[in-house]
Amino acid sequence: MADFLLELLSEEIPARMQEKASADLARLFEAEIAKAGLAAQTVETYATPRRLTLIARGLPAATEAVSEETKGPKSSAPPQALEGFLRKTGLTREQLTERDGILFAVVEKPGRATTEVLAEAIPAIIRAFPWPKSMRWGAASQSTASLRWVRPLQGIVALLGEDVVPFEIDGITSGAATLGHRFHHPGMITIGSAHDYAEKLRACHVILDPAERRGIIEGGARAIAEARGLHVIPDPGLVAENAGLTEWPVPLLGDFDPAFLEVPREVIQLTMRTNQKYFACVDASGKLAPNFICTANIVATDGGAAIVAGNRKVLAARLSDAKFFWEQDLKVPLAEQAKKLDQIVFHEKLGTVADKVERVAKLARWLVEEGVVKGADPGHAEQAARLAKADLVTGMVGEFPELQGVMGGYYARAEGLPHEVADAIRDHYKPVGQSDDVPTAPVTVAVSLADKLDTMAGFFVIDEKPTGSKDPFALRRAMLAFIRMVESNKLRLKWLDLFRQAADQIYTPALAARLSDWGVLGEGLAEVRPPDFPNPDDEYGPDQQAIWSWTVEAKEVDAATFHAPADIAAFLVDRLKVQQREAGIRHDLIDAVFALGGEDDLVRLLARVTALQAFVATEDGANLLAGYKRAANILKKESVTPAQAGVHQEGGAGGAMDPGLRRDDGLGLGFAPEPAESALSAALEVAEAAASSAVAQENFEGAMAALAGLRGPIDAFFDSVTVNDVDPAKRAARLGLLARIRGAVHRVADFSKIEG
Known part of the structure; x- marks a missing residue:
């Protein structure tokens, strides 16, 4: 057995590509040698800014002979x-x-030497490597068939044990020599084998393992910050990026003019992170400190003073630009900025951002006035919605799009607008992802919900729904955000009415303009017939023809508006099932609640699901499920539907299949019921009433506890009573009892959907 070392030396590999490149190298290597019947015991990959390395341990000297x-x-x-x-x-x-x-x-x-297999495999891997972006270079680049790599490939180390695996690719010959650190050891290094590779690189100021470089950066930054009484703001992504930019990382602490702290904190942090790859620091009170930590790639003879000075100068220029944008933006009120939104197209079929703002403002006010969002001032909700997108046209957001919303909140506060309005402007995009905070302030909730509802309604109306893996307008994310907001804030709403209200505001801008010219545009698209509209069978001129074509389009849009709410509701159900499964809720329990139908209160629906999951995990739940399924199977075999039994879908009971047994001890039945029948009927009377009362109070745990009391009577009934008696009256009455069991249970969920 021998270890194989492969190093691909090149110009700088972008930090963002290194992790995936390491994984791709391992994957391609294992797949390529497997074609020849080879497999390594373990495969390790590493990346630095200048090299991509693979070490395959435990390769045999040759492949085994095979019989095909x-x-x-x-x-x-x-x-x-x-x-x-x-x-x-x-x-x-x-x-x-x-x-x-x-x-x-x-x-x-016959078997082949491993060296021979590797000499064929490595060039194939290099040529097939899936870099997100690659390039050709040198004289050979004139041909499209020339080698492509992320940056010019400079050398290849290929050693099986201590022996070079010989091959050549586009003039680059494999060998045992590589380069050390670009500045500390630019000369050649001869590698003996995979065993001494990492240590020889370390001696030449190259740390091979990215995880070790990350640890050096994180620990070093923390140490120099704490020495000044500061704390580094955690940023794992920035740590990884700096590790991808350095082979010998050296964290250094610098400072900047405290006057720049007048600029919002997020701007300073983003400027340092995005443009300079610096870490930000806070003082003991948590306030942003006028300091930064940069990561050098060398050990400077002056302790890094010159490096820090150079970085300070560059950062000062960046922060000066940010300060300029901040000061200029403050001179223009948000209401004035908002007037420019009619110059930004939101979508060609949905109009400008100004059109969207108008719709969101109306919807936000409606949510408050209708009591969907409680505790908010409707005027504040509308004002916040009208100003929420205004920062899109500011200089700061033009420079840092990531700060949209955040900057609007700062500008609103600087103007002296109510805090509720400023907070809603700042947070109305939330929640953006699963880890993002969910807004709870009433005005913010109203604006955020309205914004997401308008987006979903708009794209559903114009038939731009998500399909398969494609979701170009992030509607799945918008719906999950909607669900999280409703769930977290316990918003009691009928979602179909909500979607209908949002969809009713959508119309194509061009159509709206034409209809407005005719003076026929109302609040919606129900009436779009122009004045003096001709019969379509009559002859009419160009102007009338145009009116006819626009009216046809209006009817099409109106039809889409009509169908959109139901489509969005179906989309919600689909996303809700996905979200609940990811949260650990069994899919069959979700289906059991949804199967009841008629439930469009998200809070109540999720309460049912949660209670059901807890109940079926208990012994009573398992036994009731078994009894229910036995009853349901008999009813199915006898083709007794809820309608035939007089049992409503929501669980009401009574009717033809239950001729009096539910209210007396047999008088009028034509037979004397057996004790187990009477006991089950009496138990059902109690359970039905208790379950109905609990469901009405949305106490689903109590409803299931009431149903659990049926466990004993059901068992006794099946043990001692013959359901399909030869006497038609007995058979009908007993099937009626089973139908009542099914109906009682269906007050909470459709147990037929539950597995087990």
Whole structure:
């Protein structure tokens, strides 16, 4: 057994590509050598800014001999079939093996030296490497068939044990020599084997393992910050990026003019992070400190003073730009900025951002006035919605799009607008992802909900729904955010009404303008017939023809608006099931609640699901489920539907299949019920009433506790009573009891959907 070392030395590999490149190298290597029957015990990959490395441990010296068998025609097949098979395999008839009347070509392939396999595999891997972006270079780049790599490839180390694996690719010959640190050790290093590779690089100021470099950066930054009484703001992504930019990382602490702290904190942090890859610091009170930590790639003879000074100068220029944008933006009120939104197209079929703002403002006010969002001032909700997108046209957001919303909140506060309005402007995009905070302030909730509802309604109306893996307008994310907001804030709403209200505001801007010219545009699209509209069968001129075509389009949009709420509701159900499964809720329990139908209160629906999950995990739940399924199976076999039994879908009971047994001890039945029948009927009377009362109070745990009391009577009934009695009256009454069991349970969920 021997270890194989592969190093691909190049110009700087972008930090963002290194992790995936390491994974791709391991994947391609294992797949390529597997074609020859080789496998390593372990495969390790590493990346630095200048090299991509793989170490495959425990490779055999050669592949094993293999026997390849190819099935041929029957021995009695026509000569033409046999001749074709012989040509394909290159064998003679005498060399074929016959088994059970079938001819086989058996070819013994001798083992190959691992060195030979690797010499073929590595060039194939290099040429097939899936860089997100790659380039050609040098004279060979004139041909599209030339080698492509992320940056010019400079050298290849390929060692199996201590021996070079010889191959050449586009003039680059494999060997045992590489380069050390670009500044500390720019000369050649001769590698002995995979065993001394990492240590030889370390001696030449190259730390191979990215995890070790990350640890040095994180620990070093923390140490120098704490020495000044500061704390580094945690940023794992920035740590990884700095590790991808350095082979010998050296964290250094610098400072900047405290006057820049007048600029919002997020701007300073983003400027340092995005443009300079610096870490930000806070003081003991948590306030942003006028300091930064940069990561050098060398050990400077002056302790890093010159490096820090240079970085300070560059940062000062960046912060000066940010301060300029901040000061200029403050001179223009948000209401004035908002007037420019009609110059930004939101979507060609949905109009400008100004159009969207108008819709969101109306919807936000409606949410408050209708009591969907409680505790908010409707005027504040509308004002916040009208100003929420205004910062899109500011200089600061133009420079840092990531700060949209955040900057609007700062500008609103600087103007002296109510805090509720400023907070809503700042947070109305939230929650953006699963880890993002969910807004709870009423005005913010109203604006955020309205914004997301308008987006979903708009794209559903114009038939730009998510399909398969494609979701260009992030509607799945918008719906999950909607669900989280409703759930977290316990918003009691009928979602179909909500979607209908949002969809009713959508219309194509061009159509709206034309209809407005005719003076027929109302609040919606219900009435779009222009004045003096001609009969379509009559002859009419160009102007009337245009009016007719626009009216047809209006009707199409109106139809889409009509169908959109139901489509969005179906989309919500689909996303809700996904979200609940990811939260650990069993899919069958979700289906059991949804199967009841008619539930469009998200809070109540999720309460049912949660209570059901807890209940079925108990012994009473399992036993009730077993009893329910036994009853349901008999009813199914006898083709007794809820309608036939007089049992409503939501769980009401009574009717033809239950002729009086539910209210007396047999008088009028024509037979005396058995004790177990009477006991079950009495238990059902109690359970039905208690479950109905609990469901009405949305106490689903209590409803299930009431149903759990049926466990004993159901067991006793099945143990001692024959349901399908020869007496039609007894059979009908007993099937009625089973229908009542099914109906009682269906007050909470459709247990037929529950597995187990």
